[in-house]
Amino acid sequence: MTTQLFAHGTRPDQDAPALRLTGVSKSFSRVTAVQDITLEIKRNQVVGLIGENGAGKSSLLKILTGIYQPDSGTIEVLGKAVKFRRPQDSVAAGIGVVHQEQSLLTNLSVAENIAMNAVASKDAAVKLGWYRWKRLNQEAAEVLSKVGSTVDPRTVVGDLPFVDRQMVEIARALRVDEHTHASPLVILDEPTAVLERDETAILEREIRALRELGSVIFVSHRLDEVMRVCDRILVMRQGRLVADRATSDVTQEELFQLMVGHAQRSPQRSAPQHESETPALEIEGLGLTGTFRDVSLTVHPGQCVALVGTIGSGREEVCRAVFGAGDYDTGTVRVDGKEIRHWRMGKAVRSGVAYVPAERKTEGMVGGLSGAENLTLAKPGAAVSGPLLRPRARKRLAEEWFETLDVRPRDPDLHLERFSGGNQQKVVMAKWLMDEDLKVLVLDHPLRGLDAGAAETVNEQIQAACARGTAVLLIADTIEDALESAHVVVVMRDGEVTATYDLSVESATSLDLLERMV
Numbered sequence: 001m002t003t004q005l006f007a008h009g010t011r012p013d014q015d016a017p018a019l020r021l022t023g024v025s026k027s028f029s030r031v032t033a034v035q036d037i038t039l040e041i042k043r044n045q046v047v048g049l050i051g052e053n054g055a056g057k058s059s060l061l062k063i064l065t066g067i068y069q070p071d072s073g074t075i076e077v078l079g080k081a082v083k084f085r086r087p088q089d090s091v092a093a094g095i096g097v098v099h100q101e102q103s104l105l106t107n108l109s110v111a112e113n114i115a116m117n118a119v120a121s122k123d124a125a126v127k128l129g130w131y132r133w134k135r136l137n138q139e140a141a142e143v144l145s146k147v148g149s150t151v152d153p154r155t156v157v158g159d160l161p162f163v164d165r166q167m168v169e170i171a172r173a174l175r176v177d178e179h180t181h182a183s184p185l186v187i188l189d190e191p192t193a194v195l196e197r198d199e200t201a202i203l204e205r206e207i208r209a210l211r212e213l214g215s216v217i218f219v220s221h222r223l224d225e226v227m228r229v230c231d232r233i234l235v236m237r238q239g240r241l242v243a244d245r246a247t248s249d250v251t252q253e254e255l256f257q258l259m260v261g262h263a264q265r266s267p268q269r270s271a272p273q274h275e276s277e278t279p280a281l282e283i284e285g286l287g288l289t290g291t292f293r294d295v296s297l298t299v300h301p302g303q304c305v306a307l308v309g310t311i312g313s314g315r316e317e318v319c320r321a322v323f324g325a326g327d328y329d330t331g332t333v334r335v336d337g338k339e340i341r342h343w344r345m346g347k348a349v350r351s352g353v354a355y356v357p358a359e360r361k362t363e364g365m366v367g368g369l370s371g372a373e374n375l376t377l378a379k380p381g382a383a384v385s386g387p388l389l390r391p392r393a394r395k396r397l398a399e400e401w402f403e404t405l406d407v408r409p410r411d412p413d414l415h416l417e418r419f420s421g422g423n424q425q426k427v428v429m430a431k432w433l434m435d436e437d438l439k440v441l442v443l444d445h446p447l448r449g450l451d452a453g454a455a456e457t458v459n460e461q462i463q464a465a466c467a468r469g470t471a472v473l474l475i476a477d478t479i480e481d482a483l484e485s486a487h488v489v490v491v492m493r494d495g496e497v498t499a500t501y502d503l504s505v506e507s508a509t510s511l512d513l514l515e516r517m518v
């Protein structure tokens with residue numbers, strides 16, 4: 001059993017790199033996801049791993065965490081050759097991982113969650129299913145203090161802000177060092193994707209500090225963040241490692257070019273073209289007990305209105321209420337001047353309102369259907385003639401959109417669950433962007449998980465929808481994104497609107513918005 005990886009007196013080589021891959025490849029039936037990767041991760045370094053959607057980052061991480069077995073190549077951890085047949089083997093070798101989606105059980109305490117990775121030993125805090133509470137909390141406090149967290153181990157995870165939850169996840173991942181008694185390697189797969197700006201800054205600081213404890217592979221789509229956090233940056237493209245640079249030797253523009261193959265275009269916010277008297281969407285005095293109150297805003301055809309606020313500000317819930325995916329108990333919502341009552345999602349779609357949720361995997365797509373089927377799920381458009389489906393027309397439509405949004409692989413017949421996260425997201429977005437008659441488009445974090453090049457394309461498509469006269473209500477990933485792409489920014493705090501900036505007549509800085517958010 002590989003839990004004994006470094007046992008029997010074979011201590012890890014103290015001078016060897018934390019990780020060495022040589023010629024590692026992995027293919028699926030139609031795609032080579034990872035191709036001949038050779039790299040070294042030194043100890044006590046934070047190394048960034050970046051690449052376009054579908055470049056192969058997740059597949060490589062899955063090889064390192066024992067989920068996929070490589071077709072060829074070798075892996076060495078601290079100088080010793082290893083073979084990971086299952087995830088426990090990778091844990092036993094000292095590799096911990098924090099996945100994109102938070103994996104803590106929110107109804108358990110911090111200490112209980114941390115104990116779930118505990119190593120069985122004769123005096124472990126959890127024995128035969130029995131908790132030794134004092135020891136459990138004490139051990140958790142020790143692990144947390146290693147990563148600079150002062151969270152009380154007795155706190156129920158559900159009561160913690162997201163940034164603290166991420167620190168608990170990292171602390172838990174770090175416990176792999178108890179297996180090897182050597183420098184651990186922690187993989188952080190987009191740990192900041194769900195965080196807001198101020199929380200991201202805290203987490204970035206803590207990640208930089210992790211190099212004192214071991215090595216880190218940090219995956220992120222935000223190039224500025226990668227530049228701030230990492231000592232070195234690895235760039236993947238179409239399954240291959242195309243660059244391995246010291247952060248000090250590379251610029252953000254070069255990274256973009258290495259990843260995507262062309263220089264970054266400067267973002268443009270077009271002037272709203274279709275401002276008519278009748279707003280496409282009008283929200284007046286909207287409230288839901290305990291969640292948001294007295295929210296009013298208008299979005300004219302062709303206008304993009306961004307809602308900014310921290311987690312808990314109520315902006316997600318307002319967006320859900322507009323689409324009928326969530327409730328409100330006071331106020332009114334008007335679409336195209338008509339008040340909508342007993343709004344449910346089906347009616348919203350029929351009335352020309354679309355919503356792209358942040359939780360695309362659970363709410364936005366059907367993994368067991370093909371890319372083409374997902375695309376035409378809501379609005380079959382040209383793919384139907386009367387009651388009849390026209391499979392060839394559907395495929396043609398899908399092919400066009402796969403081209404426009406550069407969905408990879410270009411195979412609309414493939415089940416959507418087989419695509420990489422970012423490419424799934426492009427399909428979910430395309431489902432609505434292809435609808436030319438759309439009146440209102442509600443987008444909750446549309447760029448989350450998209451690589452910088454794809455984000456640029458999706459931004460252009462959002463601008464194109466505005467230019468066609470669609471009204472866009474947007475929850476942007478960052479304040480900067482909101483200021484860049486919206487015509488109007490509405491700030492929310494604790495369920496209320498605290499400020500509205502019409503950027504066509506006044507300017508606002510990130511600081512102005514932050515002051516009204518927190």
Ligand SMILES: Nc1ncnc2c1ncn2[C@@H]1O[C@H](COP(=O)(O)OP(=O)(O)OP(=O)(O)O)[C@@H](O)[C@H]1O
Nearest residue numbers: 028033053054055056057058059419420421422423
């Ligand atoms: N289980 C699988 N079956 C078939 N193809 C797969 C499977 N897993 C990954 N792929 C393919 O391998 C390629 C690399 O995907 P991977 O998920 O590693 O990309 P990624 O760089 O993590 O992208 P993203 O940033 O979008 O998550 C993609 O073309 C994907 O469709």
